Amino acid sequence: GQQVMQIPQYQHVQEGEDFTTYCNSSTTLSNIQWYKQRPGGHPVFLIQLVKSGEVKKQKRLTFQFGEAKKNSSLHITATQTTDVGTYFCAGTLRNFGNEKLTFGTGTRLTIIP
């Protein structure tokens, strides 16, 4: 079954509202990456987190990696129409092979202008 789950699957927000997507793994992760896929496009790398409890920021985006390295979150402050797309987390599952990047199920964000 799916090793890495994301919630929610869909999120509709008014422009200017905040947005958060959560990523949960049944297995400890060695790292977590986040990707954004615009409608009709391909996934584009946003960031990687490696350390337990790590927090990184990119302008309005805040990424967190849980203390147990089994969960992560992406928070967008004051969403804009350019934030529309599907956000994926991806991680290397410990004990499942160092070369395999397992993607989450994704959260599709739509913005109501």
Place this chain on the structure above:
Amino acid sequence: NAGVTQTPKFQVLKTGQSMTLQCAQDMNHEYMSWYRQDPGMGLRLIHYSVGAGITDQGEVPNGYNVSRSTTEDFPLRLLSAAPSQTSVYFCASSYGTGSYTEAFFGQGTRLTVV
């Protein structure tokens, strides 16, 4: 740089037909991989390669073959297409071991099997 190039962009196959999805990268990346994307399922790993001459199975390898004769190319073969293989296919490449560095994706191939 072209990055990761996939061809074709769209393809319709009849059940039982075979075809090859092409993937080429010009970044001299050792690691290449194939994913399929289905609604609500995210991206699932089909096959991957850590270098020329080396391939391994991912999460959903059945019905697909790969080979890696050069660093640049990583074609995906569908042996006998089935409707369950209708999906969007993405090829990706990464520097180094793959899962610890940024993955660069191609534009995708939208495949429909009828």
